[in-house]
Amino acid sequence: MMRHRKKWVRLDNASNIFLAAMSPKDTKVFRFSAEISDTVDSELLQKALNKVYDQYLLYHSVLRRGVFWYYLEESDLRPVVKLDTNPSCEALYHFDRKELLFRVIYWKKRISLEVFHVLSDGTGALWFFQDLLREYTLLKNEEIEVVEDIKRTEHSYQQLAEDSFARHFRKKENRNFGKAAESAVQSLNEIGKKAGSSVTKYGKKAFSIFMPVADKTEKNTRVYQVTGTYTPDNRPRIIELELPVKDLLKLSKDCNSTLTIYLTALFIEAIRKTAKNFKGTETIAVSVPVNLRQFFPSNTARNFFSTIRLEYTYQLDKENSMDEICKELKEQLEAQLSKENLEEWLTRLIAFEYHPIGRLVIRPIKDLVLKGINKRNNRNLTIAISNLGRVNFPEYVDPYINQVYFHTIAVRPQFCAISHGDILTISFSSPYVETDIQQAYVTMLTEKEIPVTISANKVTQEELGGEGI
Known part of the structure; x- marks a missing residue:
């Protein structure tokens, strides 16, 4: 058989x-x-x-x-x-x-x-x-x-x-692995050194695209890190907000920004308001995913996104208003978010991935290199955000769907946003028990007369009513 x-x-x-x-x-x-x-x-x-x-x-x-x-x-x-x-x-x-x-x-x-x-x-x-x-x-x-x-x-x-x-960013000359590898292994004595160098370069390039390293941040700039009490069993603290889309769009328009930029600026301000020992000159850095399907045609259900890094550095001689934060974030976003820039960086990244020497490096070594670079990357990010935009359903389905929510596990404070109908939901996730950042975020919204519905999960033994975690 x-x-x-x-x-x-x-x-x-x-x-x-x-x-x-x-x-x-x-x-x-x-x-x-x-x-x-x-x-x-x-x-x-x-x-x-x-x-x-x-x-x-x-x-x-x-x-x-x-x-x-x-x-x-x-x-x-x-x-x-x-x-x-x-x-x-x-x-x-x-x-x-x-x-x-x-x-x-x-x-x-x-x-x-x-x-x-x-x-x-x-x-x-x-x-x-x-x-x-x-x-x-x-x-x-x-x-x-x-x-x-x-x-x-x-x-x-x-x-x-x-x-x-691979379809959009892999160059034709990188596709014939056999010929490239034959040439690459002619000198066996150099494989170890070249392999290590190649995979290290690949790792740095990879994280600069998908989990960006703050190489562009000035050396003297301090990227603020949020700290807190980790939840007992690693479950994320999830706080869901429901808000009217139209009211939020008006606020973002008043700041001459998009909704994503406005929500991000609000997050940055919430960090600043609740920060411990904040000196007023720190940088708050944000990781933002970009759906590449809007630039390069694709129907793939697999991963097809890149990540950009936005930041705002507070200054003692500035007002540091929401308008100023939104303006700075918007300029950074527009500078990075072009098809040409994305194509150039991603083509270089894929070239590293398919380099014959890099491909001969065994998986455990690649994992160790990428894991080390990931730790470095985490030290240069403060928060993360993701806005999937509006989700639509067929007319015959829509009346049966009340709200849609989206969140992810997090190693740092993060929010995910998605809208359906007239309601935007923002789901905060955090590895920490504390909720002061989320409270500050909601307070800033309610001060602008935005109605907010809030729900949160339980993460500690006390919150769970004494039940075992």
Whole structure:
């Protein structure tokens, strides 16, 4: 009997970085949640998941470790929906287990999708989540008449597993590994030195794109670091805000900025207001992901994003107003966010990844180098933000979706924003118990007469009513 040869794909560039950077505190897992109109029917949710799962073949993958790199391999595993009873964003990958890299969970009126960032980025996972909610809504409400969305169906079957980094940024001369490697290994005595140099350069380039290193910050500039009391079992502190989009858009327009810039500037000010021993000359640095699909055509559900770094340095002789902070952030964003700049940097990064010597370096050494550079990077960032923008559903689904939420595990204070209908939700995540930064953020909004609805999870034994953690 012939054995079926399982399909596999090499990890994209960003995924390798996530694996090197992950830790018990930073599982590299993110979550989408939707509050629906009725209590979740688990049987119907399972049926909906079964259908969508069969469309997204990428989600059948398990993660495997090779000698030189990690790779995704197809599996015959089937996902099972479960009650949402564990801490948010628990690890999805364990090197000694064969398991899917996502989970679907539910609680009362909430349906949630958690994804290991190695599998997909926020945009790709959001497609899966939208289709899951669509199928569930149709099963729950049989009276709905639907005209099939052909574009979405094609989208689900084609190009989902494409490595768009390689497609757009890998030069033709880097594609013939055999010829390049033959030349590269002629001098065996130099391989060790060249390999170490190559992988170190690759690591630095990788983190300058996806987890940017503050090389552009002046040496005398102090990047402020938030500190606090870590939660007892590494569960993130999650605080969700619900706010009217129109009111926030007006505030951002008054500052001559975009909504993302305004929310980021507000975050920076909240850090400053609650900072311990803040001298007034510190720099607050922000990591901001950029969806590359808006610059380079792609239907991939895998990772396809870059990261830019924004910063604001407080000065004693300046007012440091919201207008000034927004203006500085906007100028930095516009300078970095061009197709030409992104293409130049990413092409150089991919060239390092496919360098024949770098490819001959075994995986554990690559992991160690990237892990070390990640630690350096963390010292040069204060906070992180992510705004996925507006999420839309078909007209026949929309009335059954109340709110949509998005958050991720965090090694530093972070917020994720997403809007649906007239409501923007901002989900703060933090590895710390303290909530003074989030309180300051809300206070600044309410002082501008913005109505805010707040909810928070419990992270300490006292908050959990004496229950074991």
